[in-house]
Amino acid sequence: METPEIVNKPKRFAGILLHLHPKSINEEALAFNRTFGLGGMAALLIVIQFITGIMLRFYYEPFPQKAYDSILLLQNNVLFGQLLRNIHHWCGVFLVVIAFLHLLRVFFTGGFQSSRKVNWLIGLMLLILIIFSNFTGYLLPWDQLAFWAVIVGTSLLDYFP
Numbered sequence: 001m002e003t004p005e006i007v008n009k010p011k012r013f014a015g016i017l018l019h020l021h022p023k024s025i026n027e028e029a030l031a032f033n034r035t036f037g038l039g040g041m042a043a044l045l046i047v048i049q050f051i052t053g054i055m056l057r058f059y060y061e062p063f064p065q066k067a068y069d070s071i072l073l074l075q076n077n078v079l080f081g082q083l084l085r086n087i088h089h090w091c092g093v094f095l096v097v098i099a100f101l102h103l104l105r106v107f108f109t110g111g112f113q114s115s116r117k118v119n120w121l122i123g124l125m126l127l128i129l130i131i132f133s134n135f136t137g138y139l140l141p142w143d144q145l146a147f148w149a150v151i152v153g154t155s156l157l158d159y160f161p
Contacts, residue, residue, distance in 0.1 A: 038101050042102055062140075
């Protein structure tokens with residue numbers, strides 16, 4: 001079996017970008033079928049979530065009596081408010097799916113072995129954090145769906161010993 005050819009990365013990037021990737025990588029690791037960018041997609045979705053979340057925060061009032069009314073105000077009276085809220089919602093849903101697919105890809109390619117065990121644990125914690133934040137974001141409008149989600153979510157805790 002022939003050893004894979006090493007491809008040197010260009011030196012035009014400086015600073016923190018050099019820390020993201022090694023100076024040389026295997027040519028077969030560059031193939032699209034092995035690194036199809038799920039980590040980058042998850043990072044992009046997190047950035048979109050932060051930006052849209054900050055924009056939504058200007059109109060949201062985090063009080064049980066005012067939360068639902070502030071959501072209605074945002075949807076009905078703010079220019080592109082419904083669009084902004086939908087972008088935030090769907091990016092949150094896609095973030096859970098893409099983070100889970102990224103976890104599966106790392107698991108099935110064995111990317112968690114040897115020196116990357118700490119990265120695997122950090123990734124698992126990030127997936128749990130993503131799922132938890134998605135659940136809490138679902139509760140923010142404080143409508144009937146949020147109320148029953150709290151009831152179902154807290155009743156799930158009764159099944160743990």
